[in-house]
């Protein structure tokens with residue numbers, strides 16, 4: 144049974160598919176076409192559930208397993224910004240570059256070359272008569288000078304704990320080991336397998 148992924152973020156699709164077998168995970172847009180989902184929750188978990196529930200209901204199938212990811216970067220020294228607003232930190236429709244530049248500006252405004260930061264990923268799993276949410280975190284620091292082209296979003300200014308390079312500079316295999324998303328998916332997988340066995 145395929146897993147349907149309730150995200151439009153290509154970076155997430157790439158990273159989540161890399162943690163499953165080939166073709167095991169399909170982005171919802173391949174089944175339903177493109178669709179904007181209003182994320183009006185007040186936490187990562189609420190937004191992840193909104194996204195997974197919306198796609199599950201749109202599919203209208205009694206054998207679907209839908210997963211979603213709501214994630215973002217939090218910088219305590221910048222009032223905990225951007226947090227759940229990471230995708231629109233620089234305004235509605237902002238690009239990854241705009242959002243990253245706004246966070247760099249906020250650090251510079253405070254005379255900070257770097258500040259502790261962490262990524263959060265909330266993965267929601269919605270299936271017939273079942274809803275779960277799991278979380279993963281990745282701690283490190285945000286720096287004021289983007290380095291590297293790898294990853295996506297804020298990765299060029301995020302240096303994970305135990306490293307000197309940014310995620311943008313590091314081998315993707317390292318992010319796959321360390322990331323908030325990989326940690327959350329490691330917790331989600333046994334739940335997904337249980338749900339699959341119930342519908343086998």
Ligand SMILES: O=c1[nH]c(=O)c2ncn([C@@H]3O[C@H](COP(=O)(O)OP(=O)(O)OP(=O)(O)O)[C@@H](O)[C@H]3O)c2[nH]1
Pocket residue numbers: 149150151152155182212213214215216229230231239242262294295296297298299322324
């Ligand atoms: O550099 C990054 N490395 C990451 O690993 C990562 N994970 C999330 N983010 C950022 O957090 C926001 C997510 O917002 P978000 O969860 O609403 O996703 P999204 O709107 O992009 O797609 P969707 O899943 O909602 O369809 C976006 O701005 C992402 O850039 C990351 N940035």
Ligand SMILES: [Mg+2]
Pocket residue numbers: 182230
């Ligand atoms: Mg979003």
